[in-house]
Amino acid sequence: MAKVLPQISREFVREHASSNLIIIHNLVFDLTYFFSVHPGGDDILQEYLGLDATDAFESVGHSEHARTMMLKLVVGQVISSQHVDHPGNPWKAPLDNFPFRQVVA
Numbered sequence: 001m002a003k004v005l006p007q008i009s010r011e012f013v014r015e016h017a018s019s020n021l022i023i024i025h026n027l028v029f030d031l032t033y034f035f036s037v038h039p040g041g042d043d044i045l046q047e048y049l050g051l052d053a054t055d056a057f058e059s060v061g062h063s064e065h066a067r068t069m070m071l072k073l074v075v076g077q078v079i080s081s082q083h084v085d086h087p088g089n090p091w092k093a094p095l096d097n098f099p100f101r102q103v104v105a
């Protein structure tokens, strides 16, 4: 059975920046346990908390390895009416079958 991701507004993510939420490719990530292991350091991640970091993420040219590992950090999806397309940088990793955690607000 398909898993349904929690639908989260961009306002919610902004208001919960202190819960370490960030948006990349219309997905919402909880970076709480990722700061200390990010090869690019935690300072740069802190700058984007509560925000849409898609362009910054893509401008660095993250590898397929990075795109696969980040799926473990997904806690939800931006509500469809607030989706932003990134035609030059489509999301490539599979979304149908991956572990995710519920947002605890």
Ligand code: HEM
Residues within 6 Å of the ligand: 029, 038, 039, 040, 041, 044, 045, 048, 053, 056, 057, 060, 061, 062, 063, 064, 065, 066, 067, 069, 070, 073
């Ligand atoms: C969940 C989100 C993220 C994950 C899983 C992630 C993962 C990684 C990984 C695995 C690398 C090593 C190189 C590679 O394999 O591509 C890396 C490098 C890097 N990341 Fe991220 N990253 C994330 C978000 C971001 C964001 C939002 C930025 C903001 C600009 C960023 C900036 C960088 C930089 C600057 C490097 C290069 C470090 C260096 O080569 O010295 N990352 N990241």
